[in-house]
Amino acid sequence: MTSAARTIREYSEGLEPGRREVFERLRAVIAGHLPPGFEERMSWGMPTWAVPLSRFPAGYLGDPGQPLPLISLAWQKRHLALYHMGLYANPILLERFQAAYASAVGRKPDMGKSCLRFADAARIPYGLIGELASWITVEEWIDSVTDAANGRGLIAAASASTVR
Secondary structure, eight states, rough: OOOOOOHHHOOOOOOOHHHHHHHHHHHHHHHHSOOOOOOEETTTTTEEEEOOTTTTTTTTGGGSSSSSEEEEEOOOSEEEEEEEHHHOOOOOHHHHHHHHHHHHSSSSOOOSSEEEEESSSGGGGHHHHHHHSSSSSSSHHHHHHHHTTTTTHHHHHHHSSOOO
């Protein structure tokens, strides 16, 4: 579900108190671990951390009006969704995260291509999500997207990356 909120504050204030607490905690974890250079903003009705247009003027999917997203958060009807575009774009990062998640939580993550779904807020591995947020720098994310656009693929870029 997308929100009509124009600001992250409006988004947060529009949540039920229990959901707001979980959202704000996860938001703080992500913001505290992201490498420098990402900006927090509303995109597609969700709080999003993106590469600003000043760093990547081509924009998301070639749209010079849309900053390049990395992570978004949104409460859906039955779960909190964390969208991490790097998991979709980088198979090495995805494998690393899935292994770390299984080790930390004891089961596979509930996920789609870039979406992690947390139906039980008590089971969110906040520390691991913080680590995940730290694994891609702005420069690495731009390089991955640029390599994909130039037909070099993301696997080669990921292999050469300093994914932490």
